[in-house]
Amino acid sequence: xxxxxxxxxxxxxxxxxxxxxxxxxxxxxxxxxxxxxxxxxxxxxxxxxxxxxxxxxxxxxxxxxxxxxxxxxxxxxxxxxxxxxxxxxxxxxxxxxxxxxxxxxxxxxxxxxxxx
Amino acid sequence: xxxxxxxxxxxxxxxxxxxxxxxxxxxxxxxxxxxxxxxxxxxxxxxxxxxxxxxxxxxxxxxxxxxxxxxxxxxxxxxxxxxxxxxxxxxxxxxxxxxxxxxxxxxx
Numbered sequence: 768x769x770x771x772x773x774x775x776x777x778x779x780x781x782x783x784x785x786x787x788x789x790x791x792x793x794x795x796x797x798x799x800x801x802x803x804x805x806x807x808x809x810x811x812x813x814x815x816x817x818x819x820x821x822x823x824x825x826x827x828x829x830x831x832x833x834x835x836x837x838x839x840x841x842x843x844x845x846x847x848x849x850x851x852x853x854x855x856x857x858x859x860x861x862x863x864x865x866x867x868x869x870x871x872x873x874x875x876x877x878x879x880x881x882x883x
Numbered sequence: 884x885x886x887x888x889x890x891x892x893x894x895x896x897x898x899x900x901x902x903x904x905x906x907x908x909x910x911x912x913x914x915x916x917x918x919x920x921x922x923x924x925x926x927x928x929x930x931x932x933x934x935x936x937x938x939x940x941x942x943x944x945x946x947x948x949x950x951x952x953x954x955x956x957x958x959x960x961x962x963x964x965x966x967x968x969x970x971x972x973x974x975x976x977x978x979x980x981x982x983x984x985x986x987x988x989x990x991x
Contacts, residue, residue, distance in 0.1 A: 810983035870915055872979055874927040
């Protein structure tokens with residue numbers, strides 16, 4: 768159990784367009800979902816924390832108007848990269864914690880965004 | 884602020900040798916510490932957490948609050964241990980922060 772799925776796994780888009788990445792918890796209710804960004808050979812950088820039904824909390828330096836996060840249900844969170852630019856190209860990873868909050872995070876497989 | 888530091892990007896050892904992956908943290912509250920592992924072509928997964936005080940796949944990690952460290956150790960490394968290892972800290976708000984990761988390469 769505790770599977771988190773991201774879609775799409777890879778997306779290529781033109782500069783100026785918006786891209787939506789979905790993160791779903793397939794077999795559990797995720798009270799909290801986290802969005803990370805990972806640059807090549809670097810750590811996972813926490814972008815924002817989203818709780819179901821409330822606004823996402825963004826980390827310092829992350830533009831909330833640029834990276835729109837919606838956590839509409841206990842099984843789905845979306846990250847929309849608006850007006851994407853080449854510097855937004857990265858690997859985006861979501862993770863979720865269960866309602867029981869054992870302290871463990873369950874990770875999606877990640878989504879690679881390439882902006883041309 | 885850098886909350887989790889992993890000083891080694893790459894650690895290479897021979898099979899059967901002991902291994903220690905270093906992790907130091909900085910946090911004024913009461914953090915929970917974790918080790919996550921990412922095997923080749925797989926997603927990140929939990930290896931162990933400090934509150935469990937358990938050994939997983941032969942790995943152990945002790946939280947040293949005086950030294951603010953949470954080093955991961957295994958007495959005899961195996962080839963299948965080769966992976967990326969990330970130390971993570973969960974703060975008082977249940978946010979998780981990760982170190983930059985250490986690639987462990989266990990040579991035959």
